Amino acid sequence: MTFSIAALLAQDGVTNGAIYALLALALVLVFTVTRVIFVPSGEFVTYGTLTLAGLQLGKPPGTVGLLVGLALIAGAMECYATARQRAWRRLPRRLALYLILPLAIAGVVYAAAPLALPFPIQIVLTLVIVTALGPLLYRVAYQPLAEASVLVLLIVSVAVHFVMLGLGLWFFGAEGSRTPPFTDATFHVGDVTVSGQSALVLLSSLILIGALYLFFGRTLYGKALRATALNRVGARLVGISPSLAGSLTFMLAALLGAFSGVLIGPITTIYYDSGFLISLKGFVGAIIGGLSSYPLAAAGSILVGLLESFSSFWASAFKEVIVFTLIIPVLLWRSLTTHHHEEEE
Amino acid sequence: MNPRVAVLLVFGAALLLAPVAAPPFWVTLLNYIGLYSIVSLGLVLLTGVAGQTSFGQAAFVGLGAYTTAYLSLNHPALSPWLNLPIGIALTSAVALFLGFITLRMKGHYLPLTTIAWGISLYYMFGNLEFLGGHTGLAGIPSLSFFGIELRSERHFYYLIWAIALASLWATRNLLDSRPGRAVRALKGGLEMAEAFGVDAGRLKIVIFVYAALLACISGWLYAHLQRFVNPTPFGPIPGIEYLFMAVVGGAGSVWGAVVGATLITLLKQVLQDWLPRLLGRAGNFEVVVFGILMILLLQRTRDGVWPWLARAFPQKKPLPVAKTALLPKRTRGNDGPMLVVDRARKQFGGLVAVNDLSFEISRGEILGLIGPNGAGKTTMFNLISGALSLTAGTITFEGHSTGNRQPFQIARLGICRTFQHVKLMPTMSVLDNVALGAYLRGRTGVPRAALRLDRREEAMTLAEAATQIARVGLIEHLHTAVGSLSLGKQRIVEIARALAADPCLLLLDEPAAGLRYLEKQELAALLRSLRQEGMTILLVEHDMDFVMGLTDRLVVMDFGEMLAQGLPSEIQKNPVVLEAYLGGV
Numbered sequence: 001m002t003f004s005i006a007a008l009l010a011q012d013g014v015t016n017g018a019i020y021a022l023l024a025l026a027l028v029l030v031f032t033v034t035r036v037i038f039v040p041s042g043e044f045v046t047y048g049t050l051t052l053a054g055l056q057l058g059k060p061p062g063t064v065g066l067l068v069g070l071a072l073i074a075g076a077m078e079c080y081a082t083a084r085q086r087a088w089r090r091l092p093r094r095l096a097l098y099l100i101l102p103l104a105i106a107g108v109v110y111a112a113a114p115l116a117l118p119f120p121i122q123i124v125l126t127l128v129i130v131t132a133l134g135p136l137l138y139r140v141a142y143q144p145l146a147e148a149s150v151l152v153l154l155i156v157s158v159a160v161h162f163v164m165l166g167l168g169l170w171f172f173g174a175e176g177s178r179t180p181p182f183t184d185a186t187f188h189v190g191d192v193t194v195s196g197q198s199a200l201v202l203l204s205s206l207i208l209i210g211a212l213y214l215f216f217g218r219t220l221y222g223k224a225l226r227a228t229a230l231n232r233v234g235a236r237l238v239g240i241s242p243s244l245a246g247s248l249t250f251m252l253a254a255l256l257g258a259f260s261g262v263l264i265g266p267i268t269t270i271y272y273d274s275g276f277l278i279s280l281k282g283f284v285g286a287i288i289g290g291l292s293s294y295p296l297a298a299a300g301s302i303l304v305g306l307l308e309s310f311s312s313f314w315a316s317a318f319k320e321v322i323v324f325t326l327i328i329p330v331l332l333w334r335s336l337t338t339h340h341h342e343e344e345e
Numbered sequence: 346m347n348p349r350v351a352v353l354l355v356f357g358a359a360l361l362l363a364p365v366a367a368p369p370f371w372v373t374l375l376n377y378i379g380l381y382s383i384v385s386l387g388l389v390l391l392t393g394v395a396g397q398t399s400f401g402q403a404a405f406v407g408l409g410a411y412t413t414a415y416l417s418l419n420h421p422a423l424s425p426w427l428n429l430p431i432g433i434a435l436t437s438a439v440a441l442f443l444g445f446i447t448l449r450m451k452g453h454y455l456p457l458t459t460i461a462w463g464i465s466l467y468y469m470f471g472n473l474e475f476l477g478g479h480t481g482l483a484g485i486p487s488l489s490f491f492g493i494e495l496r497s498e499r500h501f502y503y504l505i506w507a508i509a510l511a512s513l514w515a516t517r518n519l520l521d522s523r524p525g526r527a528v529r530a531l532k533g534g535l536e537m538a539e540a541f542g543v544d545a546g547r548l549k550i551v552i553f554v555y556a557a558l559l560a561c562i563s564g565w566l567y568a569h570l571q572r573f574v575n576p577t578p579f580g581p582i583p584g585i586e587y588l589f590m591a592v593v594g595g596a597g598s599v600w601g602a603v604v605g606a607t608l609i610t611l612l613k614q615v616l617q618d619w620l621p622r623l624l625g626r627a628g629n630f631e632v633v634v635f636g637i638l639m640i641l642l643l644q645r646t647r648d649g650v651w652p653w654l655a656r657a658f659p660q661k662k663p664l665p666v667a668k669t670a671l672l673p674k675r676t677r678g679n680d681g682p683m684l685v686v687d688r689a690r691k692q693f694g695g696l697v698a699v700n701d702l703s704f705e706i707s708r709g710e711i712l713g714l715i716g717p718n719g720a721g722k723t724t725m726f727n728l729i730s731g732a733l734s735l736t737a738g739t740i741t742f743e744g745h746s747t748g749n750r751q752p753f754q755i756a757r758l759g760i761c762r763t764f765q766h767v768k769l770m771p772t773m774s775v776l777d778n779v780a781l782g783a784y785l786r787g788r789t790g791v792p793r794a795a796l797r798l799d800r801r802e803e804a805m806t807l808a809e810a811a812t813q814i815a816r817v818g819l820i821e822h823l824h825t826a827v828g829s830l831s832l833g834k835q836r837i838v839e840i841a842r843a844l845a846a847d848p849c850l851l852l853l854d855e856p857a858a859g860l861r862y863l864e865k866q867e868l869a870a871l872l873r874s875l876r877q878e879g880m881t882i883l884l885v886e887h888d889m890d891f892v893m894g895l896t897d898r899l900v901v902m903d904f905g906e907m908l909a910q911g912l913p914s915e916i917q918k919n920p921v922v923l924e925a926y927l928g929g930v
Contacts, residue, residue: 037456144644151398152647154456155592156640158585163636166629276581280460287457317472324465328446328458 007192009309015198015267016281017305018205021298022260023282025212026253028297031286032229033249035150036142039157041257041282042275043164044130048261049270050168052126053177060113062171063129064106070136071106075099077140097247098139102132119180127258134254135247142250143243161276168272176274179265201263208259209298212252225249277320281308284327300330348659360506364499372498376570378603378610379505383563385590385602386509386516387556392588393596394520395552396532397448398456400584401463405557407470407579408436409564414482414574415475425488429565433558440557444550463584470576481575488569501570508566509603512559515795517599519555522794522803523787526777528552530770537768540730541846542756542785551791593642595651604651612638663774663824666811669804672786674847675759678743683708683850683881684729684760688738689748691724698724700905701738706850711872711882713892713913716902717925722885723765725902726854729883730762731755743849757785761848763839765855771828775819775838778827780810782845813844817871833864837871844875851875851882857891869895893917901925 023041030038047063054061078098082091105128112125141160145152185196216222228235228245236242264270264278281304288300304323311322364372384402392398412432417425447458471479488495488504495501519525527548530538535545568574577583586609594605616631646653682705691699698721706712716722727733729740731752740748747755761782769778783806789799814820817837822830827838836856843851853872857865865888872882872895886892892899893913901908901916903925909916916922 141640145647148643148647151392151396151592151596152643154398155589156643158589159636159639159643161636162632163640166631166633166636169629170633280464283457284461287461318468320468321465321472324461324468327461328465 004191005313009313010306011192011194011198013306013309014302015201015305016264016308017285017302018202019260019264020278020282020285020301020304022205022208022256022263023279024285024297024301025209025294026256027279027282027286028294029212029225029256030249030253033225034138034142034146034153034246036153037150037157038253039154039279040137040161040164040275041253042277042279043161043168044133044254044257044275045261045264045278046168046172046270046272046275047130047133047164048126048258049179049265050172050177050261050272051129051258052122052179052262052265054172055113055117055122055125056179058114058116060110061129062167063133064109066167066171067102067129067132067136068106070133070140071099071102074102074136074139098136102136105129105132123262126262127255130258130261131251131255134250134252137254138246138250139243143246146242146246165273165275168275172272174272176269176271177265178269179262181266197266201267204259204263208256209294213294221248281305281323284324287327288330303330349661352658360510364502369498372502374610374614376498376502376505378606379502379509380563380567380570381587381590381606381610382509382603383512383566384560384587385594385606386512386599387559388587388591389596389599389602390516390519390528390552391556393591393598393601394532395528395549397549397553398588399459399553399556400456400581400588401443401459401466402556402560402587403579403581403584404463404466405436405440405560406564406567406583407466407574407576408432408439409561410568410574410579411470411476411482411564412436412561413565414485414568417485417568418482421486425486425569429562432561432565436557436561437554440554441550444553444557448546448549448553460581460584464581467576467580470579477575479576481573483573485568485572485574487572495569498570501566505566505570508562512562513599513603518797519791519795520599522799523784523789523806524548524551524791524794526773526781527784529773529777530781534768534770536732537764538781538784540732540752540756540762540764541782541842542753544753555791555795589639593639593649595649595653597648598651598655600655601649601651604654605649608650663776666776666807666823667804669801669808671812672783672805672809672847675849677759677849679708682706683743684883685741686725686729686738687741689725689728689735689740690737691721691728691733692736697905699728702902702905702907703738704900704907704910706881706883707898708881709876709879710897711876711884711895713896713899714883714885714902715887715889715892715899716908719904720902721905722902723854724905726762726852726883726885730760730852753785756846759847759849760852761843761846761850762852763836763843763854763856765858767832767835767839769827769835769838769842772826774824775814775822775827775830775841776807776810776824778838779814779841779845780806782813782842783809783847785846810841810845813841814838816844817841818867831864833860833868836860837868840871849881851880853882853884853886855886856884857886857888865891 023045026041027038030036051061051063075095075098078091078094082088082094109125109129117125137160141156142153145156181197182200183196187194187196187199216226224235224240225245225248228240228242232242235245261270282301285301285304286297288296288303307326308319308323312319315322363375367375384406388399388402409432412435413425413428416423416428416431443462447455470476476482490504493500495504520529527538527543530543531545531549539545590605590609591602592605593608594603595601612635613631616634620630620634684706686702686704688701688703689699690697690701702725714722714725724733728735731747731750731754735748738748739746742758742760745758747758747760787802787806789802793799811820811823814823817840819834819837819841822834827835830838840853840856856868860868869891876882884892884896896913898911899913899916900910901922908925909919909922
């Protein structure tokens with residue numbers, strides 16, 4: 001292997017790793033706040049890429065239909081819940097959030113899709129559509145089970161993954177899509193050629209991670225989420241609604257997923273079922289970070305990306321075997337350095 | 346006839362007659378249900394009961410299937426029946442290794458780690474040349490049984506269900522035994538189980554291997570039934586589906602495995618048959634509808650279908666405890682003080698919680714350890730019980746230094762404890778909870794328990810537990826679920842559990858906290874009667890009235906140091922103690 005090949009592989013690895021890092025962050029976030037292991041995060045990635053690809057063709061993507069469907073179900077659930085609790089005063093606000101807003105988004109997309117929109121606007125629309133799915137999904141699938149055990153929540157996650165996978169095939173078909181690159185620019189750093197695309201991915205991941213850091217460190221909502229993650233009952237006692245925290249978390253996770261989808265679209269062809277392996281690698285990164293530390297999760301994801309790109313050079317058939325096996329020593333190291341607590345369930 | 350027996354007989358007859366009466370298609374389905382049940386049974390034990398979630402069982406099924414496939418094709422001289430022990434040996438080795446690594450993980454690490462190596466093994470099957478790559482291995486011979494070749498699905502049916510029912514029987518036996526009680530305590534009662542001598546790390550690995558072996562056996566059957574293997578049924582998605590079966594069926598009970606396997610298999614079949622007809626296109630709508638149904642089901646019944654079904658069946662009455670000999674008692678020392686604490690020190694960073702404390706506990710006395718809040722009483726208690734390790738100094742119990750032993754090793758020496766916050770298994774009966782205390786006095790391991798060879802010892806254990814329950818005056822609650830008792834009674838159950846371990850020294854951590862006046866009086870009476878029977882007791886307590894009336898001697902701590910020791914009447918008049926408690930009078 002020459003230096004330039006190594007540099008190329010490293011660049012590939014870091015680029016993919018940056019995307020895994022975003023997913024790892026989403027997983028850590030969702031797990032700490034809601035105890036849900038967010039298996040369908042990969043579907044948010046594929047929905048992101050394929051929604052953007054759909055908008056490029058000038059037609060409203062199937063995800064918009066899903067948005068409408070989920071909004072109707074969530075609206076019905078809210079009406080039923082308020083009727084049972086007789087808390088009518090809360091209804092307008094909740095309906096505005098769970099029903100009117102998603103329907104408005106869908107309306108805008110239907111109206112705007114056939115117009116030949118500029119690429120950046122298409123990206124924004126994609127992010128809005130997919131991000132809006134997050135809170136609705138939480139409301140419909142997870143909120144009724146918020147107090148269930150981690151195992152039950154995990155099984156529900158897997159079920160949601162199946163549903164989104166099947167719908168993905170229906171919405172987007174079996175063919176894969178690639179979106180056009182954001183930029184064709186290349187830089188030369190010494191002997192190494194760096195593609196503008198990779199640089200952009202890395203940069204935007206960094207910006208997003210920085211923004212999350214500020215959100216959690218500086219804003220009231222961010223602090224409320226951290227409080228919920230640490231102590232759910234306590235957070236509730238000081239007036240933080242767990243269902244609000246859950247919705248907000250899923251919104252952020254969906255945003256991170258959709259963003260990853262937009263970033264990965266120009267690099268690899270994405271099929272409706274590509275999400276699972278991508279999110280698994282995010283998982284592995286998150287595991288390395290102990291599912292609790294954001295910087296470690298990001299570092300772990302970069303490690304996964306590097307492992308993947310170098311092992312695909314040496315033994316491409318065994319790429320997945322190598323990635324998932326090499327994780328085991330890392331896990332062993334984690335297990336020896338982590339203090340064990342008894343999980344109270 | 347007993348209605349339970351009647352239900353079982355009908356079930357048995359239906360199973361026996363099914364292949365004769367049902368069309369071949371149904372026999373095939375039933376074969377798969379049997380194969381899946383065997384795997385989910387392992388998950389009921391591992392995940393449902395012990396709380397160790399695994400997504401990797403499909404990989405173990407693959408190990409069993411590929412081992413026999415490879416050996417049958419490359420060493421045809423070897424009987425396929427011999428391939429089973431070889432597969433079992435291989436799977437045990439792999440499971441031991443993976444379990445050793447994975448089971449150290451905290452709760453949620455575990456499922457993700459099992460996905461990681463599950464996928465790893467799956468891609469191995471798909472990429473190794475000698476395993477046929479992604480196309481797999483074809484032409485595997487069928488099995489023959491005493492000269493009868495099991496060529497048809499109907500023949501195979503009996504073999505599959507014989508093994509499935511045997512696994513069910515073994516798993517049920519296991520749960521109702523000495524190791525079974527310990528397994529049931531792994532989820533939510535780890536610290537308590539370790540305090541009574543359960544080596545939790547080892548036990549987790551044992552049941553992990555047990556579940557892997559069930560999966561391996563299912564894989565061996567699968568390979569000879571299909572006579573063809575490829576990687577697809579051993580990947581991450583089937584691994585997830587096995588867990589689905591256990592959770593949907595009801596992961597808390599062995600029957601949940603069979604119910605779950607049946608439900609999921611039938612549901613998938615129905616969806617595959619009907620959805621294309623209804624929706625008219627060969628899309629992937631099965632998965633969508635399947636997923637939605639699972640979500641709805643879990644939103645309705647979190648514990649799965651079996652508990653809900655079981656309500657329709659007549660409940661089994663608990664068997665009366667047989668009157669047999671009790672477990673043998675340990676030999677006790679009889680000279681010198683029982684426990685000597687010599688300049689014990691515990692530091693947390695810069696904080697000295699226990700500062701060079703020395704005292705002794707004599708045989709047959711009740712020693713009270715008292716002091717204001719934050720005096721270091723509980724830290725001292727935990728140093729003796731082994732929950733914390735000493736920074737410096739020594740603690741000697743009957744000539745053995747206990748300072749840096751694990752809690753279960755200290756329990757083995759004869760020191761048993763209760764907990765300040767009651768640690769009982771709320772859904773288990775009083776009898777089972779107390780029997781767990783006698784864990785160290787039994788020897789039955791998982792294989793003996795699974796094969797029901799442990800009945801003599803089990804009867805003695807239960808008789809011992811019942812004796813201790815009678816001794817503390819709770820005999821009328823023998824079969825009550827502990828969670829439904831009052832806090833006062835739960836504390837008494839904790840004492841009975843400690844007594845079941847046949848301790849020389851009983852450590853009680855604030856046993857009177859949260860009790861009503863009458864309950865305290867009953868507790869004091871019980872402790873007095875234990876002292877009369879020769880028990881030595883160390884009591885950490887806040888409640889002055891309780892301590893003064895009960896103890897023989899007191900050690901008073903403040904800021905980690907010894908403030909005073911002596912008879913209760915002396916301590917009551919000690920000006921230094923009064924100063925510490927009342928801030929000067």
